[in-house]
Amino acid sequence: MIFGSTSLARVEHVPWAHEVARRLLAEPLPGRWAHTQGVVRAAQSIAHVVRDDAEVLVCAAWLHDIGYAPDLAKTGFHPLDGARYLRDVEQAGGRLCRLVAHHSCAVIEAGNRGLAGELVDEFPAVEGLVADALTYCDMTTSPEGKPVGVEARLSEILDRYGDGSVVTDSIEQARSQIERSARVVADAMAKRRR
Ligand SMILES: [Fe+2]
Numbered sequence: 476m477i478f479g480s481t482s483l484a485r486v487e488h489v490p491w492a493h494e495v496a497r498r499l500l501a502e503p504l505p506g507r508w509a510h511t512q513g514v515v516r517a518a519q520s521i522a523h524v525v526r527d528d529a530e531v532l533v534c535a536a537w538l539h540d541i542g543y544a545p546d547l548a549k550t551g552f553h554p555l556d557g558a559r560y561l562r563d564v565e566q567a568g569g570r571l572c573r574l575v576a577h578h579s580c581a582v583i584e585a586g587n588r589g590l591a592g593e594l595v596d597e598f599p600a601v602e603g604l605v606a607d608a609l610t611y612c613d614m615t616t617s618p619e620g621k622p623v624g625v626e627a628r629l630s631e632i633l634d635r636y637g638d639g640s641v642v643t644d645s646i647e648q649a650r651s652q653i654e655r656s657a658r659v660v661a662d663a664m665a666k667r668r669r
Pocket of ligand 1: 514539
């Protein structure tokens with residue numbers, strides 16, 4: 476029997492995602508690895524809010540920054556490099572790849588880098604709470620992996636990259652969407668508590 480490529484797509488599971496991220500980040504980029512572990516803790520703490528998407532959220536948290544790994548960096552735009560690696564090398568599922576490709580409003584920076592067409596053609600954005608939740612987790616975790624407020628996280632990114640950086644410009648443009656994602660997740664958590 477011949478299987479189509481989609482039937483070979485890897486079923487997401489957290490230990491696999493953890494191991495891929497550890498292998499790619501822990502040694503070459505210990506700072507990113509510390510941040511990643513913090514994002515995963517945030518994802519685990521809110522996973523109940525996304526219900527059936529809990530596993531894909533935690534997997535995406537582990538994998539969202541693997542595009543920074545020196546072995547993967549091709550375009551220099553980490554959401555796209557990471558998503559392509561997951562699709563082409565790890566045969567990860569489509570939704571997981573799409574979440575990584577679009578985490579934290581990546582399409583805005585992609586546009587500023589002339590990569591939005593490629594990003595959206597290859598990885599259509601995931602709609603709904605799970606995408607907001609991933610952005611929330613990334614944007615409430617410091618570079619060292621500690622919990623922070625969204626405003627503090629945005630300020631830290633702006634300070635770190637400085638004026639004239641494509642990252643700075645993109646974060647300024649994405650600010651309202653990131654803040655909206657944080658509100659959506661906070662509302663969902665409040666509803667679950669009632
Ligand atoms: Fe991140």
